[in-house]
Amino acid sequence: MKKTLLALALLQALTVHAIEPIPTKITGLKTPESVVQGKDGSIYISEIGEFGKDGDGQISKVDKKGNIAVFAKGMDDPKGLAMIGDKLYVADKNRVLEVSKDGSWQVYGAQMAFPSTPVFLNDIEADKLGSLYVSDSGDLKSGGQIYKIAKGGAPITLIADSKNPDILAPNGLLFEGRNHLLSVDFESGILYRVNLSTGATTKIAEGFGGGDGIVKTKAGKIIISDWKTGKIYELVAGKARLMKEGYQAAADIALTNDGKYLMVPDMKAGELDFVEIK
Ligand SMILES: [Ca+2]
Numbered sequence: 001m002k003k004t005l006l007a008l009a010l011l012q013a014l015t016v017h018a019i020e021p022i023p024t025k026i027t028g029l030k031t032p033e034s035v036v037q038g039k040d041g042s043i044y045i046s047e048i049g050e051f052g053k054d055g056d057g058q059i060s061k062v063d064k065k066g067n068i069a070v071f072a073k074g075m076d077d078p079k080g081l082a083m084i085g086d087k088l089y090v091a092d093k094n095r096v097l098e099v100s101k102d103g104s105w106q107v108y109g110a111q112m113a114f115p116s117t118p119v120f121l122n123d124i125e126a127d128k129l130g131s132l133y134v135s136d137s138g139d140l141k142s143g144g145q146i147y148k149i150a151k152g153g154a155p156i157t158l159i160a161d162s163k164n165p166d167i168l169a170p171n172g173l174l175f176e177g178r179n180h181l182l183s184v185d186f187e188s189g190i191l192y193r194v195n196l197s198t199g200a201t202t203k204i205a206e207g208f209g210g211g212d213g214i215v216k217t218k219a220g221k222i223i224i225s226d227w228k229t230g231k232i233y234e235l236v237a238g239k240a241r242l243m244k245e246g247y248q249a250a251a252d253i254a255l256t257n258d259g260k261y262l263m264v265p266d267m268k269a270g271e272l273d274f275v276e277i278k
């Protein structure tokens, strides 16, 4: 009798732990850059394919059961992803694309509609009113831009450019309140706060290497990936503190909707890793 009760207790304990398995690492991706989870739980991953080769980029979709399939294809070098409602927005080299839920897509902000010619559109963030903010990393070292695309696709205006010496190669963007964006620079590894009205930058912290993605956890912690050295940092007391290393190229990170996992696209390994947030 006692043995039966013990077995039951053990079984219950095991069941509790088995409810939420850690998501399995996804492999075999073609130069993944960015990731976002939709409201229905599906995970979308941008895949550049060959860098600089047009037409071979795509978005893969992983459903809640873990099945992966190509969702949208024929893009150039798709990178940053953002969702507004059921539409997915993609920074694709020198244009922004709008992808419908059936995977069909159209150009949303054409190259010619930008106030200056975009070169290397990288991250994309949506605000609550439906505007998009896009970083252009330029030639990746000597001057980029941050643009705003108004709801509906126009007009496209300049928030900041290389007239501000801090804007070298802006990459990851993250909203901070209504009037500021956080921006991490791929060249300098410096995290800035950018005023959306004036374009003025304030340095927050340095040491993020080839800064790529920025997220804020539910507990309010800022986490930043370093593409160049494959490291993940957290911002602690104004300083970059190593959180995880060992990736080949940690690209544009994102959180799962429940806030429990950091999703890390390892661009050179062709993988999407899941890291538990503690
Ligand atoms: Ca490509």
Ligand SMILES: [Ca+2]
Binding pocket: 079, 080, 122, 123, 171, 172, 212, 213, 251, 252
């Ligand atoms: Ca990026």
